[in-house]
Amino acid sequence: MSSPREAPRRETATVILDVAERLFAEHGFDGVSLRDITGEAGVALNLVTYHFKTKDNLLLAVFERRAGIIGTLRLDALAAVYDPAAGKVASVEELVRAFLVPLLELVAGDVPGWRSYARLVALVAHGGVGVSHPQVPLLYDDVARKYLEAFAAALPGADRDALDLAYYFLVGAMLTTYAQGGRLTALTAGRLNSDDFSRIHDHLVPFVSAGFRALGAPRSK
Amino acid sequence: MSSPREAPRRETATVILDVAERLFAEHGFDGVSLRDITGEAGVALNLVTYHFKTKDNLLLAVFERRAGIIGTLRLDALAAVYDPAAGKVASVEELVRAFLVPLLELVAGDVPGWRSYARLVALVAHGGVGVSHPQVPLLYDDVARKYLEAFAAALPGADRDALDLAYYFLVGAMLTTYAQGGRLTALTAGRLNSDDFSRIHDHLVPFVSAGFRALGAPRSK
DNA sequence: GTCTATACCGTGATAGAC
DNA sequence: GTCTATCACGGTATAGAC
Secondary structure, eight states, X not given: OOOTTSOSOOXXXXXXXXXXXXXXXXXXXXXXXHHHHHHHHTSOTXXXXXXXXXXXXXXXXXXXXXXXXXXXXXXXXXXXXXBGGGTBOOOHHHHHHHHHHHHHHHHHTTOTTHHHHHHHHHHHHTTOSTTOOTHHHHTTHHHHHHHHHHHHHHXXXXXXXXXHHHHHHHHHHHHHHHHOOSHHHHHTTTSXXXXXXXXXXXXXXXXXXXXXXXXXXXXXX | OOOTTSOSOOOHHHHHHHHHHHHHHHHOSTXXXXXXXXXXXXXXXXXXXXXXXXXXXXXXXXXXXXXXXXHHHHHHHHHHHOBGGGTBOOOHHHHHHHHHHHHHHHHHTTOTTHHHHHHHHHHHHTTOSTTOOTHHHHTTHHHHHHHHHHHHHHOTTOOHHHHHHHHHXXXXXXXXXXXXXXXXHHHTTTSSOTTOHHHHHHHHHHHHHHHHHHHHSOOOO
C-alpha cells in the first residue's frame, strides 16, 4: 500500500496486470515475455515475480480480476428472468440472452480491458496455454450450475446429459465468437468481421436457442 | 528416399512428425521443446531443423499430413448426399452429419494419430499457438466453400451472413468437442467424459442442425 | 543428401543487496 | 518494495563429418 501523498501513478501490480492482459490477448501467453510486459509497464523485470510469483500465476490474476465481475453480471441477468421462488420460469431464449448479453455489452461498448479479456478467455479455454491452466475453469463453475438449473426448468423434457452438452456448446460458440483470429473474415471474404460482435450475437442467440430446444425434444434419428 | 535394402525403420522425418503430433496434442505447442521431440524420437536435435526448417513449420507439416485426408473424406461424404447436377439436394441434418462423421469415425475408431490431430486442431484454431499460424486455416477453405454452397441449397431462405456464421458455429462446436480439456467432465460431475465422442456427437448433430434451420428461417424478435 | 557437434542469444526464475 | 546479477533451458544457426 503506497502512502497517499505519493506521485499519482497506479500501483505497480495494477500496471503490470493491465499491460499483461492486453499483450496476452494480442500475442498469446507464450508470445509475450516478462521482459515485454515489464518494459511496457516501465518497471523492473522481477517485480512481476515479486507481485505474482510466476508468469502462470500472473495470467490467473488477470482472469480473477474480471471473472467475478462478469459472473455477478450474469447471475443478476439470470435472476431478472428466472426466479423459481416467485414462480417465474424463463424461456430458453431469455436464458441464452441473459448469459451472453453482459459480456457482449462490455466488449461492444469498449469498456477498457474487456475486449482483451474476452479474447483471452477464448484462448485459454481451449487449452492453448500449455495444457491449459486448471484453476481458470473453476472461476466459472458457480454460474454454470445456476444456469443449468434454469435451463432444466425451461426444458422439463430434456435429460441432464443433453442439457450439460447444450450448455457446453453454448459456451463453445461464445468462445469461438470472441477468439476472432480473423477466420470469420476470411471465410466470408470480408463481408463479416470478427469484430462485429453485435451482428454475430444477433445470429448466435437464435442459433443456440434452437439447439437447446432440439435437445429438449429430441428428433427421430 | 531410402534405398529398399536398408534397415526397416521409418524415415526420420516421419518419426519426428509422429512424435511431434502426439506431444503437441498432449502438452501444447509451447509446452514441448525440440529436445523433447528429438529425445523421444531417438534422433539428433537438429534433424528437425534440417527436415522442417523451424518449429512452426514442423507444426504446419503435422497439419498438412492429415488435412488433405480429412478434407477428401468430407468432400466424399458431401458428394454422397448433395449432387446438384443430378438434382439431389441434401437436408441440413445430412450435411451436418456428412461434415462431422468422417473425423468422428477416425477418432472414435482410434485410428493412430487422429485423436492427437483432432485435439491439436482445436488448440491451434483458437489462437493458442502464439497469435495462431495463419497458414493452417487455408488448408480447410476448399471444404468450407463447398459445404456452404450445399447449405445454401438446403436453406434457400437464409442470407449469406447467417449461413457463414452458422458454419462458423458448426466448426466451433466441433472444435470444442475435441478440445477435451476435461472441462466437460468437471461440468457434469463425471457423468459425461470428454472422450465420449460418440455420445457427444449424438447431441451435437441435432443441436447444430436446429441452429442452422433457425437461421434459415429467422424468428421474430 | 543426411546427420553430428557446438555455440548463440532470449527466456522464466532465483538470490541477495539496497 | 525495488533493483542487479546470475542461472539453466529454450529455439535456432552454423560448420563440418559421412
